Structure formats: C-alpha cells, structure tokens
Amino acid sequence: MDEVKRIPLNTVHEKLGAKMVPFAGFNMPVRYSSDIEEHMAVRENVGVFDVSHMGEFTLKGPNALNLIQRVTSNDASKLIDGQAQYSCLPDKEGGIVDDLIVYKIKDNDYLLVVNAGNIDKDWNWISQFNTDGVDMKDISSDICLFAVQGPKAVGVLQKLTKTDLSAIKYYHFAIGEFAGANDVVMSNTGYTGSGGFEIYVHKNNAEKVWNAIFDAGKDVNIKPIGLGARDTLRLEKGFCLYGNDIDHTTSPLEAGLGWITKFTKEFTNSENLKKQKEEGVTRKLVGFKMVDKGIPRHDYEIKSASGDVIGKVTSGTISPMLGIGIGLGYVTIDHAKAETEILISVRNKDLKAVVSKLPLV
Numbered sequence: 001m002d003e004v005k006r007i008p009l010n011t012v013h014e015k016l017g018a019k020m021v022p023f024a025g026f027n028m029p030v031r032y033s034s035d036i037e038e039h040m041a042v043r044e045n046v047g048v049f050d051v052s053h054m055g056e057f058t059l060k061g062p063n064a065l066n067l068i069q070r071v072t073s074n075d076a077s078k079l080i081d082g083q084a085q086y087s088c089l090p091d092k093e094g095g096i097v098d099d100l101i102v103y104k105i106k107d108n109d110y111l112l113v114v115n116a117g118n119i120d121k122d123w124n125w126i127s128q129f130n131t132d133g134v135d136m137k138d139i140s141s142d143i144c145l146f147a148v149q150g151p152k153a154v155g156v157l158q159k160l161t162k163t164d165l166s167a168i169k170y171y172h173f174a175i176g177e178f179a180g181a182n183d184v185v186m187s188n189t190g191y192t193g194s195g196g197f198e199i200y201v202h203k204n205n206a207e208k209v210w211n212a213i214f215d216a217g218k219d220v221n222i223k224p225i226g227l228g229a230r231d232t233l234r235l236e237k238g239f240c241l242y243g244n245d246i247d248h249t250t251s252p253l254e255a256g257l258g259w260i261t262k263f264t265k266e267f268t269n270s271e272n273l274k275k276q277k278e279e280g281v282t283r284k285l286v287g288f289k290m291v292d293k294g295i296p297r298h299d300y301e302i303k304s305a306s307g308d309v310i311g312k313v314t315s316g317t318i319s320p321m322l323g324i325g326i327g328l329g330y331v332t333i334d335h336a337k338a339e340t341e342i343l344i345s346v347r348n349k350d351l352k353a354v355v356s357k358l359p360l361v
Helices: 010-015 035-044 064-071 116-127 153-158 203-216 227-236 270-279
Strands: 019-023 026-031 047-050 055-060 083-090 096-106 109-114 135-138 143-149 173-178 181-187 196-202 283-290 301-304 309-318 325-332 341-346 349-356
Touching: 010 019, 026 227, 035 047, 035 227, 047 203, 047 227, 055 064, 055 116, 064 109, 064 116, 083 116, 096 116, 109 116, 116 135, 143 153, 143 203, 153 196, 153 203, 181 203, 196 203, 227 309, 227 325, 283 341, 301 325, 309 341, 325 341, 325 349
Parallel strands: none
Antiparallel strands: 019 026, 047 143, 055 109, 055 135, 083 096, 096 109, 143 196, 173 181, 181 196, 283 325, 283 349, 301 309, 301 341, 309 325, 341 349
C-alpha cells in the first residue's frame, strides 16, 4: 500500500479533535462533532472544510486552451477571465477519467482542479495529449483549499478581504489579498449547494488563513466540517462523487452530464458520445427517496416495482434535512422518470422508494 499522505494542517485538525481517516490517499478529517450537527451548520450557518487533498494543475501558453478543449467535454472557449467551468475528462471507451473544474485566469493561463484520488492518473492522461508544448505544472502539494460554505459564509469572509465578494457571481472567482496573504483565489464554487466560497492559498500561509477565517466567524459560531457531512450535503443536492456515481464505466450522458458535454468541438471520444446522444442512453443516473424506512448503500440492488433487477445504488445515506433515506443510482431508462416506484434491496429486504427529481433537497 502507498503511504497515506498528510495535508499541511493535519496537526491542526487533530488538535480540534477530528476523527482522521484515510481517504483518496490522504489522512483526512471525517468529523469533529457529529455528521448531523456539521451538516446543519453548513445548511443554516457556516462551516469550513479543509479539502487540501484536491489536485491543482496550471496550464500556460498559447496552446493551453487547445489542450483543454481536446481533453475536456465542456467548451472552455466560452470562458471569460475570472470564470470557472465544471467539466469532465472523457476516456476513449465511453467512460470518465475524472470530473474537474477549469478556471480561466486570463488568456493562455488556466488552473485545473481535479479529484485527490486521481491526481497522478489525470496528470498522465492530460500529458499524453500535450504535443504542442503547453507549460504544465502540478502544484497540488503547494496549495491548500478551504471550502467555506453556508448562508453566512460571505459575511465572514468579507471581513478578511477588500475584494467585493458579493460582486463575484456563481462559478466566477477573483485573485487578491485575503487574510494578509497574497495571490489567493476566492472562488464562488462549492460542493454543498448552500452557497459560499472556496479559498485557494499557498501552504505557507494556510494556517494563518485558517485561523483568520475562524476568528472572523466566531460571532456566528463557525464550525470545522468533515468528509462525513460533505457527503450528505452533496448527496442532498445530487452532486456526483467520482468513484461512486461516475467512473470509467459510466458515460457523461448516462450520468446526466449532457449539459457539460458540448459537441461544438472535437474532444476525446466525442464521435461515440455524439452517437450515444443521438441513439439515446439505455440507463440513467437518478435520484430517489425512500418510502419505507431503511438506508440505501453503495452497490445495493435497485428493482422495479414487480421485482426485476434494473440497476444499482451508487450513493446512499439518511438525509439530515428530510430525515429519510436518499440516494443516487443507475436504472434502466424506462424506470428513470420522476415519481416511478422502485424497490431498494436493503439486507435482503425489498424496500419501497420513488425516483425523485434532483436536487433531492
């Protein structure tokens, strides 16, 4: 086994009483108090995730955009300076290498943010198409990333910067001074659906910035949040997790990611994906809510109301907001419509559920 890596603020989290677990090759805080308490803190107030395990690549030079267009499914030519874009890296077989965010800093200067468990894989994948001398750097180990999320996040963060955060639209960002650190990326993005910003800072300034955020949020009871609540928050909103809901066996069209799959350009496997779009997919990723009491889990069978196996659960949990089991899973296309009754096999019992439109909350 590869050695588990430590994020720069590992000791800080241990002192805060975090339960640390290996995740995507890193020792990560899974919870500090309870998953439900942390979940509700983000939905109703403000919480901070240290997600410094994520990967960051810079791509620079006159051919940087061409390379991004070649390897990603979305159309990065539409980006303006200071705008971010959700996208994916399709593979050659119809699946997904990873999902990622593309940041346009300015012409010929981009930042790609990828999943922690895929840093080496993504780097090698993109590098093989870099035939025109794009200056690529993996800066993952130099960057810390704090996701400050929740309805009170902007009020807390605004105390620490002269940049007008309220002027930064969703999926846009600014670079400037933040909590006394320079060249900080302040990005109106996140994985919770509760608003807030993601703060990218050099690891040398990480502890100073982390402490400043908590000082600024004292009066609103700001809390550190672990990966447990991160999972329930993203699941309520129907956001995909790589390795669960999308991977090399799922096409972006099956995963409901047609909106980031633009056939206005050529990219890896675009011809086959275009054909799939024209012919229609045979299965689809759907959200569902439990009717019967039970917790759906990854890999549980999904059955039709008459008992035929029609798919599998990819992610499942109890929703802290709804108090019932919710999940995502792939089902045959004839069972993908909202309000369709399905069964989830939980410990040899077939429990009733219903296909539901996303977001689930």
